Amino acid sequence: MKLYIVADMEGIAGVVADVQTGGASSYFEAARLQYTREIRSVCEAALSAGAEEVYVNDFHGNGLTLITDQLPREVMVIRGGFRPTSGYDLLDSTFTGLVLLGIHARSGTYGGVLPHTYSSKVSFEIFGQPVGEFDILALVAGEMKVPTILISGDSKAIEQAGTNMPSTHTVITKYSIGTDGALCVHPDKICEQLRDETKRALKNVSAIEPSQISGPTQLTIRLRDVSLAPRLEWIPGIKKTGDAVFEFTGSNMKAIANIVYGVATLVEAKF
Numbered sequence: 128m129k130l131y132i133v134a135d136m137e138g139i140a141g142v143v144a145d146v147q148t149g150g151a152s153s154y155f156e157a158a159r160l161q162y163t164r165e166i167r168s169v170c171e172a173a174l175s176a177g178a179e180e181v182y183v184n185d186f187h188g189n190g191l192t193l194i195t196d197q198l199p200r201e202v203m204v205i206r207g208g209f210r211p212t213s214g215y216d217l218l219d220s221t222f223t224g225l226v227l228l229g230i231h232a233r234s235g236t237y238g239g240v241l242p243h244t245y246s247s248k249v250s251f252e253i254f255g256q257p258v259g260e261f262d263i264l265a266l267v268a269g270e271m272k273v274p275t276i277l278i279s280g281d282s283k284a285i286e287q288a289g290t291n292m293p294s295t296h297t298v299i300t301k302y303s304i305g306t307d308g309a310l311c312v313h314p315d316k317i318c319e320q321l322r323d324e325t326k327r328a329l330k331n332v333s334a335i336e337p338s339q340i341s342g343p344t345q346l347t348i349r350l351r352d353v354s355l356a357p358r359l360e361w362i363p364g365i366k367k368t369g370d371a372v373f374e375f376t377g378s379n380m381k382a383i384a385n386i387v388y389g390v391a392t393l394v395e396a397k398f
C-alpha cells in the first residue's frame with residue numbers, strides 16, 4: 128500500500144489570513160508548525176494502517192514549508208518551487224490513494240477562507256463546472272485510477288469538494304465566516320480527526336471512486352482583470368472567446384493541469 132499526500136496551507140487548522148501563509152513572521156512560523164503536525168498525523172496513521180510507502184508533496188508556496196525532520200523516517204518528501212508537474216510529481220497508478228490536506232475553496236468563491244486556484248486573478252471551469260486546485264489534482268489522480276481518499280480544509284472547500292467526490296472522507300478544520308475569518312476547531316482535535324479518518328479511509332479504500340473524466344476535456348479560463356488578457360493570447364491551442372474568457376481542449380487531465388498551472392503562473396508574473 129502506497130499513499131500520496133498533497134499538502135497545502137490555507138486549509139490547515141487556524142489559518143485564516145495571508146500573514147500566516149508566507150513571509151517572515153511568528154504567525155507563519157506557528158502555522159507552519161501546525162501544517163507539519165497535520166501532515167505527520169496522516170503519515171503516522173497511514174504507516175500504522177500498513178502503508179509501506181508514503182510520499183508527501185510540500186505543495187504550498189515555494190514548496191519549502193514543511194519541517195521535514197518532524198516526519199516519520201519512512202516518509203519521502205517532494206519539495207521545491209516551480210515544476211511542470213507541480214502537485215502530482217511522481218504520482219502514478221501504483222499509489223493506493225491520494226490525500227488532499229489543507230485545501231481551500233476555488234478562485235472567486237464567496238465565503239471561503241483565502242479562496243484561489245493557484246491565483247485569485249483567474250478562475251477555471253471544466254465542461255462549464257467550476258474547478259479548483261483540489262478538483263484538478265483529484266482528476267489527475269483519477270485518470271491513473273487513484274482515488275482521493277481524504278480531504279481536509281475549511282467548510283466551504285469541503286462543501287465544494289463534496290459535489291465531485293461524494294465518497295471521499297473529509298475533515299473540516301474551520302467553519303468559514305468570510306475570506307479572512309472562520310470559526311476554528313482546536314488544532315489538536317484536527318490532528319486526532321486526521322489520524323482517525325486516514326485509518327478509516329484506508330480501510331474503506333475499495334469503496335471510494337476515483338474522480339474521472341475521459342476523452343478530450345474542455346477548459347474555460349476566466350480572467351478577473353481584462354488587462355491580463357494579452358498575456359494568454361499568444362499561447363498555442365488557447366482560443367479567446369470573450370474579452371477576458373479563453374477556451375482550451377486538453378487530450379487528458381495532465382494537459383489540463385499543466386495549462387491551469389501555466390496560466391496562473393503567467394497572470395501572477397511581475398513584469
Ligand SMILES: [Zn+2]
Nearest residue numbers: 135136187188
Ligand atoms: Zn497554498
